[in-house]
Amino acid sequence: MKDPLFFHRREYASKLINSLKDGITHAFTLFAPRRMGKTQFLLQDVLPLAEQNGFNVFYFSFMDSTNPATDFQTALYQFAQNIQTGNKTKTFLSSISKIEIMSVGLERESDKPEIPRLSDLLNLIAADNQPSLLLLDEIQELARLPDTDGLIRSFRTGLDVNQNKIKTIFTGSSTNGLRAMFNDNKAPFFHFAHALDFPLLGKDFTDFLADIYQNRTGNNIDKTALYALFERLYHTPMYMRAIIQDMILNPSASLAAAAAGRIEELRASHNEMSLWQQMKPLERAIIRDIATNPYTSPYSSENRRKYAAMLGVATISTSSTQGAIRRMERHDWISRDAGGRLIINSPLFKTWIMENIE
Numbered sequence: 001m002k003d004p005l006f007f008h009r010r011e012y013a014s015k016l017i018n019s020l021k022d023g024i025t026h027a028f029t030l031f032a033p034r035r036m037g038k039t040q041f042l043l044q045d046v047l048p049l050a051e052q053n054g055f056n057v058f059y060f061s062f063m064d065s066t067n068p069a070t071d072f073q074t075a076l077y078q079f080a081q082n083i084q085t086g087n088k089t090k091t092f093l094s095s096i097s098k099i100e101i102m103s104v105g106l107e108r109e110s111d112k113p114e115i116p117r118l119s120d121l122l123n124l125i126a127a128d129n130q131p132s133l134l135l136l137d138e139i140q141e142l143a144r145l146p147d148t149d150g151l152i153r154s155f156r157t158g159l160d161v162n163q164n165k166i167k168t169i170f171t172g173s174s175t176n177g178l179r180a181m182f183n184d185n186k187a188p189f190f191h192f193a194h195a196l197d198f199p200l201l202g203k204d205f206t207d208f209l210a211d212i213y214q215n216r217t218g219n220n221i222d223k224t225a226l227y228a229l230f231e232r233l234y235h236t237p238m239y240m241r242a243i244i245q246d247m248i249l250n251p252s253a254s255l256a257a258a259a260a261g262r263i264e265e266l267r268a269s270h271n272e273m274s275l276w277q278q279m280k281p282l283e284r285a286i287i288r289d290i291a292t293n294p295y296t297s298p299y300s301s302e303n304r305r306k307y308a309a310m311l312g313v314a315t316i317s318t319s320s321t322q323g324a325i326r327r328m329e330r331h332d333w334i335s336r337d338a339g340g341r342l343i344i345n346s347p348l349f350k351t352w353i354m355e356n357i358e
């Protein structure tokens with residue numbers, strides 16, 4: 001069903017697809033926190049355009065599956081089977097918990113007898129006349145599972161070997177998780193994909209929603225105010241869209257009234273105070289620094305002196321600083337942006353720190 005409140009980003013999608021098609025790169029990672037529209041972008045913008053461009057398309061979300069490693073291989077197997085039967089391009093959306101495995105004449109060398117080896121699957125997919133595009137949503141979840149090292153490594157090998165027939169778009173909502181897969185020099189996908197920060201929606205999005213509201217209700221809406229509200233919602237499309245939906249269904253509601261409820265909801269889904277209490281003093285000193293100064297370098301001797309003074313101790317060593325940063329990264333409180341700068345993952349937590357900690 002067509003969603004009238006969905007704002008398409010076809011230009012961005014075609015930029016990605018053209019780069020894949022032309023061989024400028026064979027893989028992208030798109031990073032953004034959750035609820036920023038990555039999944040919808042893949043499904044509503046990238047997928048149809050990729051089909052038009054002659055790709056077989058495979059989508060899999062590592063977030064929604066209870067047994068991602070097995071489900072993924074099973075889904076990929078089905079995809080491989082699908083594209084073998086027929087010459088039209090095939091799309092495969094996986095939303096499985098259990099897929100029945102149909103037997104085909106494949107060699108079975110793997111220790112999981114029911115599914116061929118990942119590398120064989122990828123070779124099979126690459127053997128099709130059409131190129132394939134794999135949309136792998138929230139990929140960092142795969143790396144978080146125990147005992148997936150072997151799987152991830154053979155996956156990478158299979159993709160490397162078949163680069164000109166199999167293209168990939170990964171998404172992730174944890175920069176640390178993505179880094180563990182793509183950026184660390186020991187990471188299995190080190191330098192494999194071109195990393196992009198998934199762009200924030202801008203005023204064209206809120207103008208689009210304002211026009212729909214005006215068409216449907218005959219009421220006016222202040223576009224500048226709507227965009228200002230969107231900024232307060234940290235450019236999160238989910239809440240913005242919910243507000244417009246509320247206002248269309250209840251045209252007498254003012255923007256302020258409709259917004260109040262959703263802002264409350266957004267706040268309630270986060271508990272900054274308890275997070276703050278879980279942090280150690282040095283971590284608090286560092287994260288405060290990151291909140292207020294995006295270019296800070298916590299390891300500098302000047303900063304370490306500052307932290308020591310705040311904590312009332314003589315000195316803070318670089319190794320304690322490193323320990324604190326590592327722990328905050330493990331908890332996904334902080335991470336690094338594409339440019340390598342330390343950032344606070346939750347924009348709400350960042351605002352909370354700036355507003356509540358002197």
Ligand SMILES: Nc1ncnc2c1ncn2[C@@H]1O[C@H](COP(=O)(O)OP(=O)(O)O)[C@@H](O)[C@H]1O
Pocket residue numbers: 005006007008009032033034035036037038039040041237238239241
């Ligand atoms: N382009 C868009 N136009 C309108 N609403 C959107 C758009 N992108 C996302 N949304 C809204 O935000 C919600 C979350 O988007 P989703 O793609 O699931 O985010 P993510 O995958 O980044 O967590 C969607 O369910 C939808 O309501």
Ligand SMILES: [Mg+2]
Pocket residue numbers: 035038039040137
């Ligand atoms: Mg998603």
